Amino acid sequence: MVRDLVAERVEAQREREAARARTPLQLAWRQLTRYKLALAGAAVLVILYSGMLVAEFLAPYALDFSDRNLFYAPPVGVHIVDAQGHWHLRPFVYAYRLVDPGLRIYGPDTARPYDVHVFVRGFPYRFLGLVPTDIHFLGVDPPARLFLLGSDQFGRDLFSRMLYGSRVSLLIGILVVVVEFPIGMILGGIAGYFGGLRDNIIMRSVEVLAAFPTFYLLLTLASVLPPTLTSAGRLFMISAVFSLVGWGGLARVIRGLILSIRELEFVLSARAAGLKDGKVITRHILPITSSYVIVAATLTIPGVILGESGLSYLGLGVQEPSTSWGLLLAQAQDIEALTRHPWLLIPGFMIVLTVLAYNFLGDGVRDALDPRQRST
Amino acid sequence: MIRYIVRRLILLGPLLIGISFVSWAAIQLTSRWTGDYFQALVLQYPQISPQTIAALRTRFGMDQPLWIQYFRWLWNIVHLDFGLSFAYQVPVTWLIGSRALNTLLLSLSSFIVAWVLAIPLGIYSAVRQYSFMDGLLSASAFVAISVPSFFSALLLLYAAFWTHLVPLQGLTSVDFDFLPWWRQGLDIAWHLILPTIALGVFSVGGLMRYMRTNLLDVLRADYVKTARAKGLAERVVILKHAVRNAINPLVTLFGFELGGLLSGAAFVENVLGYPGLGRLILEAVLKKDVFVVMGSLLLGSVLLILGNLTADILLAYVDPRIRYD
Numbered sequence: 001m002v003r004d005l006v007a008e009r010v011e012a013q014r015e016r017e018a019a020r021a022r023t024p025l026q027l028a029w030r031q032l033t034r035y036k037l038a039l040a041g042a043a044v045l046v047i048l049y050s051g052m053l054v055a056e057f058l059a060p061y062a063l064d065f066s067d068r069n070l071f072y073a074p075p076v077g078v079h080i081v082d083a084q085g086h087w088h089l090r091p092f093v094y095a096y097r098l099v100d101p102g103l104r105i106y107g108p109d110t111a112r113p114y115d116v117h118v119f120v121r122g123f124p125y126r127f128l129g130l131v132p133t134d135i136h137f138l139g140v141d142p143p144a145r146l147f148l149l150g151s152d153q154f155g156r157d158l159f160s161r162m163l164y165g166s167r168v169s170l171l172i173g174i175l176v177v178v179v180e181f182p183i184g185m186i187l188g189g190i191a192g193y194f195g196g197l198r199d200n201i202i203m204r205s206v207e208v209l210a211a212f213p214t215f216y217l218l219l220t221l222a223s224v225l226p227p228t229l230t231s232a233g234r235l236f237m238i239s240a241v242f243s244l245v246g247w248g249g250l251a252r253v254i255r256g257l258i259l260s261i262r263e264l265e266f267v268l269s270a271r272a273a274g275l276k277d278g279k280v281i282t283r284h285i286l287p288i289t290s291s292y293v294i295v296a297a298t299l300t301i302p303g304v305i306l307g308e309s310g311l312s313y314l315g316l317g318v319q320e321p322s323t324s325w326g327l328l329l330a331q332a333q334d335i336e337a338l339t340r341h342p343w344l345l346i347p348g349f350m351i352v353l354t355v356l357a358y359n360f361l362g363d364g365v366r367d368a369l370d371p372r373q374r375s376t
Numbered sequence: 377m378i379r380y381i382v383r384r385l386i387l388l389g390p391l392l393i394g395i396s397f398v399s400w401a402a403i404q405l406t407s408r409w410t411g412d413y414f415q416a417l418v419l420q421y422p423q424i425s426p427q428t429i430a431a432l433r434t435r436f437g438m439d440q441p442l443w444i445q446y447f448r449w450l451w452n453i454v455h456l457d458f459g460l461s462f463a464y465q466v467p468v469t470w471l472i473g474s475r476a477l478n479t480l481l482l483s484l485s486s487f488i489v490a491w492v493l494a495i496p497l498g499i500y501s502a503v504r505q506y507s508f509m510d511g512l513l514s515a516s517a518f519v520a521i522s523v524p525s526f527f528s529a530l531l532l533l534y535a536a537f538w539t540h541l542v543p544l545q546g547l548t549s550v551d552f553d554f555l556p557w558w559r560q561g562l563d564i565a566w567h568l569i570l571p572t573i574a575l576g577v578f579s580v581g582g583l584m585r586y587m588r589t590n591l592l593d594v595l596r597a598d599y600v601k602t603a604r605a606k607g608l609a610e611r612v613v614i615l616k617h618a619v620r621n622a623i624n625p626l627v628t629l630f631g632f633e634l635g636g637l638l639s640g641a642a643f644v645e646n647v648l649g650y651p652g653l654g655r656l657i658l659e660a661v662l663k664k665d666v667f668v669v670m671g672s673l674l675l676g677s678v679l680l681i682l683g684n685l686t687a688d689i690l691l692a693y694v695d696p697r698i699r700y701d
Contacts, residue, residue, distance in 0.1 A: 208394040213676040215642055216657060220399060220669065223661050224406045306524050310643060313526050314658065332530055333647070335544065339537045348527040355522040 031368040038364020041357035052166045056125040058137050059160035060146045067155040072341045073106050075150040083110040090115045095144040114144035150343035152331055161323050162347055168324035172308045173301030180243035188254030189281045193262055206248035217245055222316040231322035242304050257289050291369040298362035302355040309351050325351050384685055399673045400446050403666050413462045413664045459667035468671040479652035482641050485568055486576030494580045498587025520581030529574040529647035542569045545649035574644045590622040624694045631687025
């Protein structure tokens with residue numbers, strides 16, 4: 001009896017210790033999963049990025065496909081009940097019929113329904129960039145067109161182009177973080193760790209950069225890019241421009257963090273043990289800043305996505321024929337096109353959705369990793 | 377404090393030289409790779425003779441070696457001469473001056489709208505923390521900071537076109553010059569509504585959340601507990617004790633906004649056809665109108681630096697704990 005009681009006590013004690021002995025990462029994870037909006041943001045991002053990976057599979061039409069007779073066609077209606085009131089088992093669409101050639105008003109040609117096929121053969125591509133195939137998720141037989149979100153001024157499918165454009169819009173943020181953060185961390189690390197002349201040179205350059213109005217600097221630098229670049233090269237150069245503009249702020253914060261970290265005992269002991277400066281910085285000091293860096297990264301990405309969409313909207317970002325959400329929105333610049341063909345605005349909602357998801361996720365990650373900065 | 381300000385102002389000199397050099401280098405690279413303004417002119421009007429182009433180049437000093445061009449430009453800046461615009465053939469100072477006033481007007485009106493909306497909403501949100509309205513306001517704030525400013529302008533443009541409530545583009549009506557002065561004022565105010573909403577209302581989000589966070593921090597403080605304990609009305613506790621302290625850090629934002637006054641509106645100006653500085657600079661960059669770009673970059677930078685300095689000074693003024701030495 002007594003022994004049972006003791007065993008119970010011991011068990012309870014062990015449980016309490018186990019609870020206390022959670023690693024910081026486990027604690028952070030628990031905190032993050034409590035914040036439902038952050039989870040929702042993460043879920044949206046997973047869906048968007050998966051869609052981006054299999055863009056060719058999901059897109060009914062190729063990047064360069066255009067039907068010159070069907071420019072500014074409105075989103076096609078997907079029906080299950082036809083004009084005669086019959087129910088269909090398969091969803092179907094009607095072909096477009098030009099009702100008013102002067103005003104370019106389209107109506108459905110209800111003479112014949114065209115079934116929406118699943119897993120149809122279309123233009124050839126490589127699935128995930130590896131497996132050559134020509135199977136697509138959805139499609140209809142011509143002359144009907146599956147313009148789910150309408151078409152643009154050249155009769156190109158907006159839905160397909162949004163899928164292809166998501167590759168630029170979604171990747172550029174990550175690309176910038178990959179380029180900018182090593183630069184900012186290493187230069188900030190050097191400035192904070194060594195101090196003196198190196199600190200002065202680095203921090204004065206940061207000040208010059210910070211003194212530029214960011215938008216004008218981006219504009220000027222983006223206009224420097226030669227027009228002969230390939231689209232991949234251009235994407236990379238634009239991320240380089242964003243990184244060039246953005247590393248300063250990161251370097252300044254990292255320097256501030258390192259000024260206090262470098263005085264801690266374990267750093268002194270590492271130096272006393274004869275470790276080289278470079279290794280002390282990369283192995284012992286920079287890892288301490290990781291929680292700040294992760295938070296900064298999740299909040300940098302949406303900013304870059306907004307910036308790229310702005311540049312592309314002005315025609316200084318990615319160039320035709322490749323595309324991005326910002327560039328797709330540039331077609332709505334013309335006030336007549338905008339007011340008569342409002343579906344051209346849809347890519348903008350994708351930008352808002354993505355940035356919102358990142359902001360929620362970033363907010364949650366900050367709460368989880370950096371309780372001092374918690375935004376309540 | 378005075379020493380700190382003087383030191384910052386002395387540093388301004390080298391900083392400006394650095395800025396001017398970077399922007400000069402950038403724009404020279406552009407011209408090298410994609411052709412300068414005059415080459416574009418020849419492409420557009422092939423009938424212009426090479427002699428005319430050469431004469432134009434000489435007129436703008438573009439026939440000199442690069443470093444001479446740079447130092448000549450720098451020397452003229454010291455005399456407050458920012459050169460001539462290629463495209464408009466007028467002094468850059470005049471061009472910027474005529475546009476800067478419009479941008480200033482838009483920035484100020486949206487600034488006022490943003491603050492007048494954000495502060496009460498932030499206070500309300502913090503006082504009713506975790507209520508339904510707080511959740512709604514926070515969610516809207518998140519959406520507002522996630523909308524690119526050109527997209528909010530496009531959406532408003534679309535709404536305005538179909539409702540016919542407010543004018544769509546520009547700052548003045550066609551018959552502006554023939555109106556009496558008070559109708560001119562009304563006309564401008566009427567045209568300002570759309571850009572002000574696009575710029576002001578959508579910047580409420582960040583400001584409101586900032587106010588909310590600050591106030592929540594303050595409401596946990598001991599002196600708020602004391603104020604309540606001695607029996608003050610809740611209204612007095614919030615408005616007189618808490619809000620006054622919570623609003624202090626926002627003063628720094630005021631300085632930063634000053635820095636962004638002239639550059640923050642570029643996208644909205646572009647979409648809504650507003651005759652402001654942002655559009656001028658965008659066009660100048662695209663046309664490679666070198667002196668306009670350089671002049672406005674320099675002006676924007678000076679404003680930004682002065683804005684940051686103002687932020688620092690204001691913060692030290694409202695918060696005696698902060699010292700710069």
